[in-house]
Amino acid sequence: MKPYLLEETNWHTVKEMEYQVALLPWGATEAHNYHLPYGSDTCMATHVARRSAALAWERGVKALVLPQIAYGVNSGQMDIPFCMHMNPSTQQRILEDIVTVLIRHKVHKLVIVNGHGGNSFQNAIRELELRFPGMFICMVNWWRVCPVKEYFDNPGDHADEMETSAMMAIRPELVLPLEYAGSGKEHRFT
Structure with missing residues (x-):
């Protein structure tokens, strides 16, 4: 059992724990070629959050990974089957x-790990920090943490070299051979 993963831990463990920071993996459900x-x-946001929390614990920081959210803003892909869209509001x-829940349980730092x-x-x-002045909230786009052009010839930004490589590293069983990949072009808003 990992006390830094809320979905895998239990009440017995968390009731006496003083967590210092919460990590919220937030992705999307959309076609990737x-x-x-x-x-x-x-998957990628959750992996980064879990690995980050594990490293934090090794350094004495009590981090807690919240359950991932798999719905993102996808208004530009609505004609692709089962692309799930969530409004920014x-x-x-x-x-x-x-x-509100985190503050109630004395966690005053939230890192959104955006995927x-x-x-x-x-x-x-910005609005939440004004409403909850004692709360620190930030967002990390995992793919911007390091300069990707140093690692990839054509990193792309969607289902390209970078995301394919990341998925091959963390969930290779979910990646089809590249001959299945299409051009990535989709006619939108017909």
Whole structure:
């Protein structure tokens, strides 16, 4: 059992724990060409959050990974089957509820580990920090942590070299061979 993963721990463990920071993996459910799974963004954000919390614990920081959210802002892909779209206002309400719970349990730092380029939390964070002045909220786009051009010839930004490589590293069983990948082009808004 890992006390830093809320979905895997139990009440006995958390009731006496003084967590210092919460990590919220937030992805999306959308097509990633033909070769990557719909849950790629969520898988990657969750992996980064879990690994970050494990490293934090090794350094004495009591981090807690909250259950991942797999719905993102996808208004530009609505004609692709089962691309799930969440309005930014809905994201803000969810964040507000999560912050309220965290404050109630004396966790005053929240890191949103974002896995989807369509998610934009800046305005929500600004509003929530005014409403909850004792709360520190920030967002990390995992793919911007290091300069990707140093590692990839053609990193791309969606189902390209970078995301395919990341999924191959963390969930290779979900990645189809590259011959299944299409051009990535989709006619939108017909």
